[in-house]
Amino acid sequence: MKNIQEDIKTGKFKQAYLLYGEEAYLKQQYKRNLVKALNPDDDTMNFNRYEGKGIDVRELLSLCDTMPFFAERRVVLLEDTGFFKNKCEELADYMKALPDYLYLVFCESEVDKRSRMYKAVKACGSIGEFKQQDEKTLMRWAAGILGKNGRRITQRDVELLLTMTGTDMGNIRMELEKLISYTVGRDVVTAADIRAVCTTQTTNKIFDMVRAVTEKNQKRALDLYYDLLTLREPPMRILFLLAKQFRQICLTKKMSQEGLSQTEIASKLGVPSFVVRNLASCARSYTVEELENAVRDFVDAEEAVKTGTLGDVLSVELLIVKYSSARAVRA
Template sequence: MQTLNQDIKNRTFKPVYLLYGEEAYLKHNYKSRLREAVTSGDTMNYNYYEGKGADVNKIIGLSDTMPFFADKRLILLEDTGFFKGGAAGEELAAYAERIPESTCIVFVESEVDKRSKLYKAVKKYGYPAELSRQAPGQLSRWAAGLLSKNGRKITGRTMEYFLSRVGDDMENISSELEKLTCYTLGRDVITKEDVDAVCVPQVTNKIFDMITAITSQNTRGAMDLYEDLLTLKEPPMRILFLIARQFNQILQVKELMGTGMEKGAIASKLKLQPFVTGKLMLQARIFSREQILSYVKFCVDMEEHVKTGRLPDRMAVELLITNQY
């Protein structure tokens, strides 16, 4: 991201950029900043294409056209699928080395194959920016900065609790911070009670509770939580994935605890919020390594049975919850 920030600040642009990765907030942010920096709000020399089926010849023709009373033309392409291979991507890859200085092409993609010719061309002639989920420390500093701009303060421990409750999606964090700012009008310090009052717990928090219920054989409680998630339109396979991911995290934490590693070191190594790490450590202490592995295998088996058509997805999660397979 440092390269992007520097190019935007200096207004010295590479011929082609690629913005990709899990963090939608950052992709949207840098897409907007690049557009403003390159065009300064000019719409005459700005072209936008979205989705599959964009005409490569038309894109190249526009790119070769001199901008009208401006230094730069910006062509922004979003979710084109060009980075998954195919003739269109290869044609653009071949064109990348001769993009005129008067043109800047920006790709914003959800799926990217780093083995594709187009990705390699962007890497050679421009800049591919992978905008991934941010580490806990970066999220804390960013969130604290947003609060500070609105005249609010928050302790480190309350920030940990806030992030453990709302998750690591920056768009969601930003939205929840706005709610906190409005709720605390007339006060400058945000408390844990404020977070509890207005911040909506993310799905991962329910998964924590569900695993606690599963492993303590509280089947009714686990099924109630499962029904809550289905009511919130969470797909059963995503729920299964989140359960499997947490059991894997519990296993990792268990093994690191076995080496004598403390909470802070574990959180840093696994890139988790300390508050989340503490909850995982509590769960890891309850089970033997063999028990955790059995649940991991159970999750893998259920996923395989769904993918091979042996079980419906909803039933697979129910069997996992009730431990009856």
């Protein structure tokens, strides 16, 4: 990413750029900045955009061979083309000798680093991978945005924010805007503010339900389940997410017993450290054997729904009741 920033800053551009990865917000931000720098006057005559997997490559190459109209550059933006997952031999060959006026910007979700297109861009241009940002980076970024808008926030409350919003930067940015508007006239963002205005993502509602289950708060767990159904969340998706959460709780329990730190567990699970803390808290209510049984129960429930033995709504309800039933807590 730094190499692309440097090119934008200096105005010395490569002829091809590939932006890819799962962090869509950052990727789109870099795309906009790069295209703006390459086409500062918003020249529609010499800027072309293609999107999707149905691009006619010969038509594209014909456009690329067209000299810019009263300008130094022709800029072509190509998004989600699939060229870096599927073969695109003609374009890969063409990129061996690009016209000096042509600048190509590719923006993709997934790439195969072994593909000819990836190697072609690497040979003549610059590549930026946009990975999901880690917990510390997201916390600094969120606190920084609030700081620029005259707001302060504690580390604990930033963690609460991320717990509710998830780690998608676009979603976090949207929730920060809501918080900034909500706290006009004040300089501190509190936990109460976050709970008042921030939208909890489905995965986080699921975790709230899991926490209620592990705390043996059956009424709250069922209320949260019915709330999700009211929001038209498919029961099978709820079942899938419940299974995923219990699988993570089980793995957290096992790794903790093996002596791994929260940071190490977070790295292996691919989640922020504060999520591991929540998982570890939930794990205290069960033995490893009980958690393994729960994971198997979720798999069996999915199979029962698929074969028509059990209804989807009822299958989830029965699992919630089973694992939230009051009994002696075993660690």
